[in-house]
Amino acid sequence: MAPRPLVAGNWKMNGLRADAAEVRALATLLTDDLACDVLICPPATLLTTILDAAKGSAIAVGGQDCHAKVSGAHTGDISAAMIKDLGCSHVIVGHSERRTDHGESDALVRTKAEAAVAAGLVAIVCVGETEAERDGGKTLDVVGRQVLGSVPDAATPATVIVAYEPVWAIGTGRTPTEAEVAEVHGFIRAELSQRFAAAGAEFRLLYGGSVKPSNAKSLMAVANVDGALVGGASLKAVDFSGIINAYN
Structure with missing residues (x-):
């Protein structure tokens, strides 16, 4: 049986408290018999606000990053335990913008994923190649290295999701x-499947990279695509619901 799809929105460094109105609007657009799970990952400043806005709806809320340590002298960072404590269910780790802007390695992403799982969160581990790597025929080499290095050995389909986001898209x-x-x-x-045997077929694999209502249905129908990690199109309720409805 194919994994239940997940459509996740990554707001990145966008949004103010007033934008919680989009989450409330989204909740009114979702049907009672959703064929996929729905997640929004806002900036850390909005986690509590969006949790309140999503209360009573089918919308889950997650963080965009976490530190590998539970606590300590790490000014400006947020631990997985803190994100969990707010009431969140997921956290993104290893997004290409973190890997590029902050020099995050596969090893660091793995420790963050391990910290997320230990805190009771589901880790969404991101992988993907740059345009130069794609053009150089290195896509599978890069993605394979990232999957091997970033996904924890103790990962299970219930604790880890893998998101493929080609950086150039x-x-x-x-x-x-x-x-x-x-x-x-x-x-x-x-x-x-090679690494986790039969459980390998049960991991949710998300696609991300310029997903929008106009192409969501065809992308979500691709084999082994179990949902989407959506950027800009997740900021507006109408656009995000259009992607979610690809499964209805």
Whole structure:
């Protein structure tokens, strides 16, 4: 049986308290018989606000990053335990913007994922290649290395989700072909199945990178795509619900 899909919104460094209105609006647009799970990951400053806005709805809330340590002298950082304590269920780790802007390595991403799981959160581990790596024919090498190095050895389908986001498609309007998405997702599935045996087939694999209502249905229908990690299109209720409805 295929994993239940998840459509997750990554607000990145966007949003003020007034934008909680979009979450309340989204809740009114969702049907009672959703065919997928829904998640919003706002900036840390909005976690409590969005949790309040989503209360009583089918919308879960998660963080965008966490520190590898539970606590300590790490000014400006937030631990997985703190995110869990607020009432969140998920946290994104290893997003390409963290890897690029903050120099995060596979090893660091793995420790963050381990910290998330230890705190009781589901870790969404991001992987993906740059344009130069894609053009150089290194996509599978890069993604394979990231999956091996970033996904914890103790990962289970209940505690870890893998999101494939080709860096060159994030916010650019460029989208891989369905065949390209299928190749990478099939490769990730095979890597997880080799490493985790039968459980490998049960991990949720999300696609991210210029997902919008106009292409969501075709992308979500690709083999081994179990949902989406959505950037800009998750900021507006109408757009995000259009992607969620790809499963209805």
